[in-house]
Amino acid sequence: MTTFTKLAEGKxxxxxxxxxxxxxxxxxxxxxxxxxxxxxxxxxGIYDPENSNKHLVDEHGFRKDVIEAIKxxxxxxxxxxxxxxxxxxxxxxxxxxxxxxxCRPELAWLGVESNLFxxxxxxxWCEAVGTEPYFCLNFGTGTLDxxxxxxxxxxxxxxxxxxxxxxxxxREQPYNVKYWxxxxxxxxxxxxxxxxxxxxxxxxxxxxxxxxxLDPSITLILxxxxxxxxxxxxxxxxxxxxxQHSLGGSTTxxxxxxxxxxxxTTSDDPxxxxxxxxxxxxxxxxxxxxxxxxxxxNNVPPSVPRQTICFDEWNVWDPKRAPGDKGAEELYTLxxxxxVAIWLNVFVRQSKYVAMANIxxxxxxxxxxxxxxxxxVKQTTWWPLLLFSKYMRGWTVATHVSCSTYEGETSPPWxxxxxxxxxxxxxxxxxxxxxxxxxxxxxxxxxxFAVDLDGVANGEKSIHVSTITADKWDAVNTAEEEMVGxxxxxxxxxxxxxxxxxSITMLRWRI
Numbered sequence: 001m002t003t004f005t006k007l008a009e010g011k012x013x014x015x016x017x018x019x020x021x022x023x024x025x026x027x028x029x030x031x032x033x034x035x036x037x038x039x040x041x042x043x044x045g046i047y048d049p050e051n052s053n054k055h056l057v058d059e060h061g062f063r064k065d066v067i068e069a070i071k072x073x074x075x076x077x078x079x080x081x082x083x084x085x086x087x088x089x090x091x092x093x094x095x096x097x098x099x100x101x102x103c104r105p106e107l108a109w110l111g112v113e114s115n116l117f118x119x120x121x122x123x124x125w126c127e128a129v130g131t132e133p134y135f136c137l138n139f140g141t142g143t144l145d146x147x148x149x150x151x152x153x154x155x156x157x158x159x160x161x162x163x164x165x166x167x168x169x170x171r172e173q174p175y176n177v178k179y180w181x182x183x184x185x186x187x188x189x190x191x192x193x194x195x196x197x198x199x200x201x202x203x204x205x206x207x208x209x210x211x212x213x214l215d216p217s218i219t220l221i222l223x224x225x226x227x228x229x230x231x232x233x234x235x236x237x238x239x240x241x242x243x244q245h246s247l248g249g250s251t252t253x254x255x256x257x258x259x260x261x262x263x264x265t266t267s268d269d270p271x272x273x274x275x276x277x278x279x280x281x282x283x284x285x286x287x288x289x290x291x292x293x294x295x296x297x298n299n300v301p302p303s304v305p306r307q308t309i310c311f312d313e314w315n316v317w318d319p320k321r322a323p324g325d326k327g328a329e330e331l332y333t334l335x336x337x338x339x340v341a342i343w344l345n346v347f348v349r350q351s352k353y354v355a356m357a358n359i360x361x362x363x364x365x366x367x368x369x370x371x372x373x374x375x376x377v378k379q380t381t382w383w384p385l386l387l388f389s390k391y392m393r394g395w396t397v398a399t400h401v402s403c404s405t406y407e408g409e410t411s412p413p414w415x416x417x418x419x420x421x422x423x424x425x426x427x428x429x430x431x432x433x434x435x436x437x438x439x440x441x442x443x444x445x446x447x448x449f450a451v452d453l454d455g456v457a458n459g460e461k462s463i464h465v466s467t468i469t470a471d472k473w474d475a476v477n478t479a480e481e482e483m484v485g486x487x488x489x490x491x492x493x494x495x496x497x498x499x500x501x502x503s504i505t506m507l508r509w510r511i
Contacts, residue, residue, distance in 0.1 A: 005402040013403035017455035021398035024352035031389045033075045033362035036083035039327030045363035073389045077132045084108035087140025087192040094118020139183025140193035181221040201238035208255040209246045219257045227261040227287030240294040262313035267411040270335035270473040274443035277343040279415045288353040308355035332379040334475045341384035341504040348427040380484040394431030442499045450498045457493035457509035465489045469503035
């Protein structure tokens with residue numbers, strides 16, 4: 001967690017870090033990914049068997065360069081198969097011999113789904129990447145019986161129909177998929193089978209009972225909205241309960257383990273765009289309070305672990321600039337990279353409450369990673385994601401920032417009255433090896449800040465410095481030119497450091 005003191009313009013800025021004061025453990029799952037049957041995420045993204053450059057594709061049709069890039073991020077969990085896509089997806093269409101799989105109309109993004117890539121292909125890909133799967137259930141055209149069949153197919157070791165179908169399809173041992181979402185954005189008017197909060201809560205609770213009867217070891221994720229909506233409040237109240245009968249008498253288990261929320265941020269103004277993810281921090285705080293309220297009102301005992309937040313869709317996305325039905329391929333700027341760094345600072349600061357976060361999406365679709373027929377393009381937003389995923393793990397530590405603030409309009413507008421917007425956005429961590437990592441995002445378009453540092457390594461020690469910046473806020477990376485990347489350097493902890501304008505800076509030192 002980072003606290004803040006507002007200073008007048010021109011006053012000396014200061015950042016204090018207390019590395020010995022560990023506040024909350026950071027769940028590695030905040031660096032999760034998301035792959036949806038949308039645009040070129042699956043076909044032409046992670047799965048590209050028709051690519052004429054055969055050296056880029058393995059024996060399963062997977063892009064080898066994508067696998068290596070996801071490995072570089074050390075992505076611990078990947079959500080699949082949607083997203084809005086899942087509301088008309090039937091998992092049985094995507095298993096068995098590929099030549100026998102049906103093509104179906106796809107209603108979320110108005111395409112045709114070949115089903116050449118399905119459950120078993122995704123699980124092979126996860127094994128190649130070294131990541132854990134997270135499946136989302138069809139709450140639109142799907143049925144509870146279908147959901148139970150998918151769970152049985154993935155997780156059962158018994159001599160039963162769907163477990164035997166998995167064996168017939170070439171997989172003897174269960175996949176043991178841990179994470180299962182109870183639908184996706186069921187509140188949205190764009191959804192097939194949009195629901196009221198009342199209908200959703202009733203359905204989700206009943207599905208949860210059946211799913212946990214079949215496999216009590218799974219983690220079930222409730223479909224929330226933004227974390228600060230009436231929908232969130234209602235479904236948490238109705239679904240976060242102490243129900244021993246539904247859990248075989250257990251006093252330590254819960255039907256619902258996590259609550260999902262989604263937020264995308266954007267603005268045409270580069271400063272508003274960079275600060276917009278601070279709204280997600282307030283959303284997390286509100287949602288955490290709603291979870292507590294549901295537990296209090298429903299008399300959930302402390303023996304049941306507190307439900308956590310699954311922020312399983314987040315990113316910078318302007319649907320007008322990159323429409324979903326056109327593939328949603330964004331060209332990200334330096335301003336967007338600053339925003340992604342602030343997003344990640346938020347998850348580190350709020351690690352007490354956030355147990356998973358999944359950038360939407362991992363390849364091509366509003367993604368930091370783009371494929372071409374010949375290789376990869378790492379967008380501006382790739383570089384903060386790489387720094388965080390490599391180094392910002394372990395524990396979040398007590399940090400205090402004193403500096404001036406951005407006083408202008410915000411996106412969304414309500415954020416102006418609800419959230420602080422210091423020019424320097426900061427989080428800090430310490431890992432088990434004693435390495436402290438601190439990220440400072442300076443979103444000012446023109447002003448650098450010379451900042452007094454307290455608690456950073458003294459002048460006798462070398463500090464590793466990683467900087468992401470460019471000469472202009474709308475700098476982009478393309479196949480022809482990379483304008484934004486990471487510059488490595490070092491300095492001594494002599495008490496003051498200058499953070500450039502429009503920059504992401506990571507300082508690392510060992511205690």
